[in-house]
Amino acid sequence: MTRALLPALALAAPLAALMAPAAAAPATPAASAETGKEETVEQALCRLIEGAAKARGLPVAFLTRLIWRESSFRPGVVSRAGAQGVAQFMPGTAQERGLSDPFDPEQAIPAAAHLLIDLRGRFGNLGLAAAAYNGGPGRVSSWLAGTGGLPAETRTYVAAITGRSAEDWAAAAKAEPRTDLTEPEGTRCLQVTASLRIRGRTESFFADAAAALAPWGVQLAGNFSKSIALASFGRARDRYAAILGDVRPMIIGTRLRNRGTRAFYRIRVPSETRAGAEALCGRIRGIGGACIVLKT
Template sequence: MGDRLVQRFAALALGFVLAAPVSAARAAPATADARVGAICDLIEARAGETGMSPDFFARLIWKESRFDEGALSPVGAQGIAQFMPYTARERGLADPFDKEQAIRHSALYLRDLKAELGNWGLAAAAYNGGINRVKRWKASGGSLPYETQNYVLSITAREADWFRESGREVETRPLDAKLDFDAACRKLPVMATRAVFAIPESAPMRPWGVQVAGHPNEAIALKMYRRLQDQYPGVLAGTDPIVMRVRPISGPRRIVAVRVGADSRAQADGVCSRLRAAGGACVVMKNAKGR
């Protein structure tokens, strides 16, 4: 994994051309605006109390639950901060579905993990994969589970391995380079739990597309897109992609291309420009009709 692999995936996606339908989840109704504001205020306050970057903390919480206070994962993790019941009991969290309690306990837990492991990157790894597993990996090598590697990369833009070296720390990376934290955080959508855990269906076909990911395996292509949503929420959060089977420029094998739909070339260029400005890669293409 890592920056090199992300770039390779992006480059692969940009080499593909052509046409058809699978989606990411839909944002909750308009009342979500007030909910997001309250969540962002809590994140900023608790991050400040624990010496944590609010941008880092917002990415982690949004990665966990898409700001869904009622989130329940297939393995039983609960609430906006996705505490497992035994961890909640251990940490003294009475109600994981209460956002104020959960965000406060999440910040305190991350602070304690950071104190034990040395930096916020390893704290994020332990939040996802468990502190004992991260301690063993840090001491004796090997590799962390793919899910944990992906988790750390999507939140920090660094491989988990990068944080093993003494003195390294999560770098300052705003949610949106053009906005302050308050405004950028409020642009993140609240999504139903299935946004995080379910395989989506394709958005309706539109004349133009901004291709951001591609792979012969549909599930992997969609995972790539979800990871990009985590890395660039200011551009991709809440956007259902068009998922198409296309034929590469060279080679007979079709691949699954993931594109952000647009109604005009200008609209597609605008999306791609914003993604590139945020550090991503993309290519604008005209969508063909049919499969």
């Protein structure tokens, strides 16, 4: 994920405005990351996860593992099946849940937490909620009723996120008293992601999403106000419509630690390669536009 990446060179005023508030930009991207002045994307996502978990009464580790399993914390990912964003909402589910932009983590993560709580209420525990999040509520209902099966992918998903099998959770839903996931007080998202990075502790996220990753981005807008940043991007997209088409941007909001607790929002066009991002930015600059290529 993107770390605190700001312009590496002295840039013209329009380009500097894409990156950070006036007089706030460090000299180089490396300096920004090394001094820790800015929240990383992983830290920003963990902040959102912890906030959503607290608001909905979910274990932090459970929600962290689920979001990690879905997208490896990549806000711009799209699976071949069409699932979108860091929480991998299908468009139909997003519409049903009132989620206007699945690619916006500030919307998607709370929406995922809300959905999981509703699924827990329907099925009785978080293990079956995770199964329904992955495989769909209808499929889980059929499996529990003995009229359908549960895919191997969903079984693996449940075990990876909860540490118990789907069969264990089905039995737990029938038992009295019912049991559910618990965790030690003070569990932090970043601690969980650190353990997930250890080789062998988790598989990489699903292969059908791998081809759609966007490790590079062309930044076109940035502001402390998400709405202003998105409006600026919208104008840029209209201005460069012949180049950008109907592209869906990545929205990255991180805190600048020396600027208080407000997030700074960066709006980027995703690209799978640096060369592709540089080519796109070059075309925009070629018609008088401003942009910068950054790694995510």
